[in-house]
Amino acid sequence: MxxxxxxxxxxxxxxxxxxxxxxxxxxxxxxxxxxxxxxxxxxxxxxxxxxxxxxxxxxxxxxxxxxxxxxxxxxxxxxxxxxxxxxxxxxxxxxxxxxxxxxxxxxxxxxxxxxxxxxxxxxxxPLGLTTAAVGLYNRVGGIGLFPPWEEGGRGLYRGKPFVVMGGASSVGQYVIQLARLSGFNPIITTASKSNADYLAALGATHILDRSLSPDAIRTEVSKITSAPIEAIYDAVSFPETQNLAYDILAPGGCLIIDYQLAIDEARKTSDKRVEYVYGIVHAPAARTLGASLFAKLSHLLIEGAIRPxxxxxxxxxxxxxxxxxxxxxxxxxxxxxxxxxxxxx
Ligand SMILES: NC(=O)c1ccc[n+]([C@@H]2O[C@H](COP(=O)([O-])OP(=O)(O)OC[C@H]3O[C@@H](n4cnc5c(N)ncnc54)[C@H](OP(=O)(O)O)[C@@H]3O)[C@@H](O)[C@H]2O)c1
The missing domain is CATH 3.90.180.10 (Medium-chain alcohol dehydrogenases, catalytic domain)
Structure with a gap:
């Protein structure tokens, strides 16, 4: 042919x-x-x-x-x-x-x-998972956490809170699953109410109705945990979700966005890191991480650790x-x- x-x-x-x-x-x-x-x-x-x-x-x-x-x-x-x-x-x-x-x-x-x-x-x-993985685990364009598919990586961040804006998106679903493998708890996400059970099955511990006002979502998050939230992934990255995520992020923490930066200048402080993720693992900065993920991917799928x-x-x-x-x-x-x-x- x-x-x-x-x-x-x-x-x-x-x-x-x-x-x-x-x-x-x-x-x-x-x-x-x-x-x-x-x-x-x-x-x-x-x-x-x-x-x-x-x-x-x-x-x-x-x-x-x-x-x-x-x-x-x-x-x-x-x-x-x-x-x-x-x-x-x-x-x-x-x-x-x-x-x-x-x-x-x-x-x-x-x-x-x-x-x-x-x-x-x-x-x-592929793209949903690599975008989630690069944002969480790459040093460039990511938080730089240690990956759960490497030896010693499972459960490494046990007990630390994690927030995912837009958990029902393709990227968001893989972020939830990787955060679960990394041990984060609670894993708080925003989604339509109709997707709550589905996201709970993937590992989200708290699903907040995305139609709530930003203030109401912040209040709900503070009721769930009083620990500083140092890792947030905005999987949908609309201006309103980025600004809300930035407000929730603790000083010293890192927010991952996967679309154009839209955080209001007036909100920005020097002690919060915001990283734009480029999820394609052919990019030179993500090749090593991508190769290590693809080397373990069949195994992760066989054991059901990652679901499509x-x-x-x-x-x-x-x-x-x-x-x-x-x-x-x-x-x-x-x-x-x-x-x-x-x-x-
Ligand atoms: N930078 C990169 O490398 C990269 C890679 C992949 C994707 N992206 C970008 O990432 C974004 C997501 O891509 P995707 O493929 O994951 O999208 P997708 O699956 O098409 O996203 C659809 C989901 O977005 C959710 N959503 C919409 N508005 C929301 C809001 N205000 N709050 C919370 N959730 C909301 C909806 O949740 P409900 O159904 O629960 O309402 C819906 O299920 C896109 O902008 C895409 O271009 C970037």
Whole structure:
């Protein structure tokens, strides 16, 4: 197979269209993956609307990849033809993107999918999990905690409080699960009431209704714990959630945001750290952490320590991504939208 179907973003702020592209050849340390499932992420529609990260158009977007290995490059060990794998694409490299039928992947950020997980569930994991992991455990763009997948890391922060704004988001769900593995307690999050039971099952100890006023949320948090809250992850990073999180954060603490900084100047003090996380583990500063996470990921999934997001499959293969991104832009609740590139007509 030398040609494949791909979804192109045709121009800056332009439209998407399905076309054909060459199937790339894996280089040293790379594998070729036949993509069965890919997840949609907010950054995909944000790139189309705002035009950032992309140097050349037309381009292929898409970050979350689940499929089977169909070719291996020089020096690859540990993966063979037919293995079911997940991986994360860098942004702006069409031959490694996920909105197509075949893609290249670097083996150091690839993991085998356990038999218990479908391709669709597996595709919900990479970007959400790495964004959570980099924000919590990387020294650059993160709090710099010690990861729970490394020896001695489980339960290391036992008894310390943790707050996650937007726990029902894809990123937020992985933050809750990693915070639980790290031992944080209580784990307080904000979400719609309808998602409370779901987030409790992932490890949140207290779920506050996100429709409460900022003052009411602060009061509820202070009723739950009087300990200083030194670690907060704002997984949705709207201006109102960032400002609320900043107010809750104790002096000496660190707030992670995953979208543009929007904290009011008047609030800022020199004793609170705010870090913007860039979750793609191909970034040089996150490569080591990413490789260590992907090396342990199959094991974390097999033991159920990390669970995928709830998934909804989109119809019409790659074409279905176009309306899927419009839905994502309007906002979804506790669901990862999944496209199936092999079902493209
Ligand atoms: N910097 C990076 O590397 C990076 C990586 C990945 C994502 N991101 C960014 O992170 C954000 C989240 O991405 P995602 O894929 O996790 O999003 P998502 O799953 O699409 O988020 C949807 C969820 O957001 C929650 N939500 C919306 N407004 C909220 C509010 N005011 N308070 C609390 N929760 C709220 C909703 O919760 P309920 O259903 O409970 O109402 C909903 O379930 C996006 O801005 C995305 O662009 C950044």
């Amino acid at each position: 030398s040609r494949q179907k791909a979804l192109f973003l045709t121009a800056a702020k332009g439209s998407f269209a399905v076309g054909t592209a060459a199937v790339p050849q894996p280089g040293p340390g790379q594998i070729l993956i036949k993509i069965y499932a890919t997840a949609l992420n907010p950054v995909d529609w944000k790139i189309q609307v705002h035009d950032f990260f992309i140097r050349e158009y037309p381009t292929i977007l898409g970050i979350d990849i689940a499929g089977t290995v169909t070719d291996v490059g020089e020096g690859v060990s540990g993966f063979k033809l037919g293995d079911r794998v997940i991986t994360e694409a860098p942004i702006g490299e069409s031959d490694q993107a996920s909105f197509q039928q075949f893609t290249l992947a670097s083996v150091n950020v690839t993991a085998k999918i356990p038999a218990s997980l479908s391709f669709e569930e597996a595709a919900s994991i 997001n709830r998934v909804e499959m989109l119809p019409n293969g790659l074409e279905g991504i176009i309306s899927g991104l419009e839905r994502l832009q309007k906002g979804v609740s506790n669901v990862k939208l999944i496209a199936l590139p092999q079902e493209t007509s």
